[in-house]
Amino acid sequence: MKLDAEFDPLAEALHALRMTGVFYCRSEFTAPWGVTLPPVTDCLWFHVVTAGRCVLEVEGAEPRTLLPGDLVLVPHGRGHVLRGTPGAAVPAIEGIAHNYVSDRYAILQYGGGGAETVLVCGAVRFDHPTARYLVDLLPKIIHVEPAGAPQAEWMQSTLRLIAAEAATLRPGGEAVITRLSDILVVQGVRSWLENDPSARTGWLGALRDSQIGRALTMVHREPEREWTVASLASELAMSRSAFAARFTDLVGEPAMQYVTRWRMLVALDVLRTEGASVAALAGRLGYQSEAAFSRAFKRIVGVSPGSVKRVSPALATW
Known part of the structure; x- marks a missing residue:
């Protein structure tokens, strides 16, 4: 991209x-x-x-x-x-x-x-x-x-x-x-x-960084891509170790943990606003199975994706 x-x-x-x-x-x-x-x-x-x-x-x-x-x-x-x-x-x-x-x-x-x-x-x-x-x-x-x-x-x-x-x-x-x-x-x-x-610190500081800001943008724009630390580092012409260390230092969490968290934020928004099925959403975000997506969602959000669809947005907070 x-x-x-x-x-x-x-x-x-x-x-x-x-x-x-x-x-x-x-x-x-x-x-x-x-x-x-x-x-x-x-x-x-x-x-x-x-x-x-x-x-x-x-x-x-x-x-x-x-x-x-x-x-x-x-x-x-x-x-x-x-x-x-x-x-x-x-x-x-x-x-x-x-x-x-x-x-x-x-x-x-x-x-x-x-x-x-x-x-x-x-x-x-x-x-x-x-x-x-x-x-x-x-x-x-x-x-x-x-x-x-x-x-x-x-x-x-x-x-x-x-x-x-x-x-x-x-x-x-x-x-x-x-x-x-x-x-x-x-x-x-x-x-x-x-x-x-x-x-200019934390996540906001990371967005301003010429390299990590680009990495965050790529994840935000294409959360469904099969991102890895190596593929993100390659996009930025950085070594894997240098990218991983800089990302964690600026953002406050490892790159792949952030990728998963961002996908679940996108999923939460879609479930609240579009009413997509859990299976369709799993595929849309790059998961090979509904079960794998549901496990990740519950780990990050704290509830199952199906339960979000059944409650009002005001109650589905985390």
């Missing part, structure tokens, strides 16, 4: 960040106010401040003051607190009345009648299981202040559009806000990847 010289393995990882919006909300708070947002399994929370200011508190991280134009991500579905003034009570947001515009978009108005803070908030779930490799590496908070970001003007324009739509929800406004919010989430992750030194 020939790889495009311009291909960016990191871009392909970002492509895996397909999202499903679980919940979006335009929040209009007046001082004094505070709310507690619940943990949401396998989801990423985001908040965009369009007016006013507030403080975000996530356990284990320094509180962050958020100003108009700021975007903040809470990547691991962790519960957290937003408050407009120090010491304000923080009731559970589920107990506050919402005006539901649709089944996943609401308008929330809450507070004591003082200074106003307006946010667009939401929780999104990543559809593709391979996104876990990336999302698991994200910090507890990603705080993007557009004025200081390389993509400042682009983000400011997007935020202005969201603010305008949120101010007076017109026909189609919900769709505009949710789609722009999803774009901002990906942009927020990109900002972290470009600016945080910790994004």
Whole structure:
């Protein structure tokens, strides 16, 4: 397989960040106010401040003051607190009345009648299981202040559009806000990847490596190939021993263990989304028998492939 010289393995990882919006909300708070947002399994929370200011508190991280134009991500579905003034009570947001515009978009108005803070908030779930490799590496908070970001003007324009739509929800406004919010989430992750030194280590660092990044790309693109350490090393014009050592050092696990894990991630996604038979999927991923595939799947995922087809994607986690 020939790889495009311009291909960016990191871009392909970002492509895996397909999202499903679980919940979006335009929040209009007046001082004094505070709310507690619940943990949401396998989801990423985001908040965009369009007016006013507030403080975000996530356990284990320094509180962050958020100003108009700021975007903040809470990547691991962790519960957290937003408050407009120090010491304000923080009731559970589920107990506050919402005006539901649709089944996943609401308008929330809450507070004591003082200074106003307006946010667009939401929780999104990543559809593709391979996104876990990336999302698991994200910090507890990603705080993007557009004025200081390389993509400042682009983000400011997007935020202005969201603010305008949120101010007076017109026909189609919900769709505009949710789609722009999803774009901002990906942009927020990109900002972290470009600016945080910790994004240059581990699996992400391996993707950036000129040799191991190519090996990962080959496995990602053709998981069904009968890969071996020798064949991967040959593709990169490396010795078998040098490739094996470098792969393990950068990725954190041996090459063939990674190949198997990646195949099972692909299988998990197909089982959840396409409804393929186990036998067909085994052949599609290069296994000579359904039994061999099923054993590998259960070893990596923890359940049989047949059981994944019978439960909802939210329950088939590992």
